[in-house]
Amino acid sequence: MRTVRLTLIGKPGCHLCDDAREVIERVRAELAAEGRPTELEELDILQDPALARVHAESIPVVQIDGRRHSIWRVDPERLRASIERAAKRQGLLRRLTGE
Numbered sequence: 371m372r373t374v375r376l377t378l379i380g381k382p383g384c385h386l387c388d389d390a391r392e393v394i395e396r397v398r399a400e401l402a403a404e405g406r407p408t409e410l411e412e413l414d415i416l417q418d419p420a421l422a423r424v425h426a427e428s429i430p431v432v433q434i435d436g437r438r439h440s441i442w443r444v445d446p447e448r449l450r451a452s453i454e455r456a457a458k459r460q461g462l463l464r465r466l467t468g469e
Contacts (some may be wrong), residue, residue, distance in 0.1 A: 377433040
């Protein structure tokens with residue numbers, strides 16, 4: 371099974387970012403227990419002026435494979451379903467391209 375890439379865009383001291391991280395990690399643990407791998411990258415808008423310009427008013431932002439999934443709040447059921455769809459979509463693309 372392919373690893374789905376998650377990105378959390380936020381900043382230190384952001385309580386919504388902390389809440390989002392908690393939901394993401396809980397869903398990741400559930401999926402890992404089922405053999406569905408994910409990886410998480412965290413980006414800090416305070417360290418990247420371009421990210422800050424785009425996302426300053428909408429953090430946290432969660433992306434799945436580079437596509438925006440949510441802002442501000444993360445629903446665990448919706449996140450899990452979106453990760454599963456991303457894994458299936460990638461699997462289908464791999465079969466179609468013969469990779």
